[in-house]
Amino acid sequence: MAELGYLAIAPNLYSRKTEVFTEQNIASAMRRFWSLLPERRADLKAINELVNALPLIEREIVRELVINRNATEERMIKDIVGMYNYVKGMYKVEKMGIIGFCMGGGLTFEALTKVPFDASVIYYGRNPGNISDVAKVKGRY
Secondary structure: OOOOEEEEEEOOOOOHHHOOHHHHHHHHHHHHHHHOOOHHHHHHHHHHHHHHHOOOHHHHHHHHHHHHHHHHHHHHHHHHHHHHHHHHHHOOOOEEEEEEEEEEHHHHHHHHHOOOOOEEEOOOOOOOHHHHHHHOOOOOO
């Protein structure tokens, strides 16, 4: 995107606790979560049993990314929107883009319903919480 003249945004949405939310810690915790049988992944009792058996750091990750995921994503969306508004207010930016992978893809898609990024790339992210908000997405096609 930068080569095409866009300011490409790549925020570290885990920056509040970088010692906890490392790539290795997240991968380890989520590997344990995904080891649950599919029918047990929505079972709060099974999730709590798993969480109680995890090391402290991995517990925090599963709580943040699974149990409290909606609140985590809301905070991250606010961070993205705040970053967008800050950059647009402080700098003369003609074109700004955003890219997201997996959870970041879903966050990117949701952020696009809140602020008018000029370009985006969404890699396998989920739809916005309110699917009708897709009509709010701006950008060049």
